[in-house]
Amino acid sequence: DAGVTQSPTHLIKTRGQQVTLRCSPKSGHDTVSWYQQALGQGPQFIFQYYEEEERQRGNFPDRFSGHQFPNYSSELNVNALLLGDSALYLCASSRFNSPLHFGNGTRLTVT
Amino acid sequence: AQSVTQLGSHVSVSEGALVLLRCNYSSSVPPYLFWYVQYPNQGLQLLLKYTSAATLVKGINGFEAEFKKSETSFHLTKPSAHMSDAAEYFCAVSGGRGDYKLSFGAGTTVTVRA
Numbered sequence: 001d002a003g004v005t006q007s008p009t010h011l012i013k014t015r016g017q018q019v020t021l022r023c024s025p026k027s028g029h030d031t032v033s034w035y036q037q038a039l040g041q042g043p044q045f046i047f048q049y050y051e052e053e054e055r056q057r058g059n060f061p062d063r064f065s066g067h068q069f070p071n072y073s074s075e076l077n078v079n080a081l082l083l084g085d086s087a088l089y090l091c092a093s094s095r096f097n098s099p100l101h102f103g104n105g106t107r108l109t110v111t
Numbered sequence: 112a113q114s115v116t117q118l119g120s121h122v123s124v125s126e127g128a129l130v131l132l133r134c135n136y137s138s139s140v141p142p143y144l145f146w147y148v149q150y151p152n153q154g155l156q157l158l159l160k161y162t163s164a165a166t167l168v169k170g171i172n173g174f175e176a177e178f179k180k181s182e183t184s185f186h187l188t189k190p191s192a193h194m195s196d197a198a199e200y201f202c203a204v205s206g207g208r209g210d211y212k213l214s215f216g217a218g219t220t221v222t223v224r225a
Contacts, residue, residue, distance in 0.1 A: 004154070033211070042201050042215030043155070056211045090154055099145065100213065102154035 002027060004103035006091050012109045013081050021076040021106045025093030031055075032074040033100060034066060035090040043090055049074055078108075086110045113138040113204040115185075117216035125224045130174075130189040132219050134202030137183065143205040144185045145213065146176055150198045158200075161185060162207070172196070197223045 005024045013019050025032050031050045035043035045058035049068035068074045072093075078085055086109050092100035118133040136142055143162050147155040159170025166178040176187045185202060199220050203213040 031211075033213075035213075040217075042203075042217050043213075045212035045214070048211050058212060092155075097207070099157045099160055100155075102147075102156070104152070104154045 004029075004091055004093050004101050006089075006103040006106050008106060009104070010107045010109075012111060014111055015081055015083060017081050018077065018079045019081060019108060021078075021089050021091075021108070023074045023076070023091030023093075023103060025072050025074070025091075026101045029093035029095045029098075029101070030072050031094045032068055032072065033092045033094070034074070034076045035092065036060075037088040037090055037105070039087070046076070081110045083110050113140075113142060113206050113210070113214050115144075115202045115204045115214060115216040117200075117202050117219050119219055120217065121220045121222070123222045123224060124192045126194060127191050130187075130192045130196060130221065132187040132200050132202075132221070134185045134187065134216060135183050136185060136202075136204050138204060138206065140206050140208070140210075143207045144176075144178065145203040145205070146170065146174070146185075146187050147201045147203060147215075148198045149201065149218075155201065158187070192221075192223050194223050194225065197221055 033048040034046040037043040047057040052068045063079045065077045088105040090105045092102045115136045145160045146158040159168045161178045169175045199218045202216045
């Protein structure tokens with residue numbers, strides 16, 4: 001049973017560029033959440049997708065957007081990258097009120 | 112709004128000694144509380160969760176936590192540390208009932224000495 005898979009594992013981008021991160025949820029899960037974890041900090045909630053709609057959003061600017069596909073997979077898009085966007089981006093999936101299952105993350109470095 | 116504070120960013124214990132990680136929460140509604148562990152270059156793994164059932168919650172790998180409403184605490188313990196317990200531990204809170212986000216603490220890094 002595959003867990004949550006994220007791609008790519010590492011990514012280097014330049015300030016001002018755009019990036020797309022991808023996530024496949026654990027089998028049987030229909031809800032995907034995205035978190036940003038800066039170095040030495042706890043994860044911060046970006047948003048959650050359910051039934052292809054953004055159900056809840058954290059305190060992140062509109063440069064952060066997402067999408068959920070009919071197969072429940074999801075993308076996180078970040079436009080106009082800033083140096084401060086460098087972080088580990090974690091995807092988590094769940095179903096109903098089950099606890100979150102996290103992927104291993106995508107390490108984004110912005111230079 | 113819900114939030115958690117983890118007391119102590121680093122904890123060092125000897126192998127076989129008690130592990131105690133402290134977490135205090137703030138919540139305007141009865142909270143759902145969680146402890147997660149993160150090993151290097153990996154995502155977060157759920158250790159245990161409290162969802163208003165028993166106040167003493169047992170988790171995986173010998174960890175347990177006790178919910179104390181009077182102290183707004185949810186401290187994590189393990190009676191005997193093992194070298195494999197070296198990792199970063201995060202306490203998190205959710206309001207549940209329509210509040211889907213987890214709010215995490217800053218984390219506590221555990222080092223286990225041989």
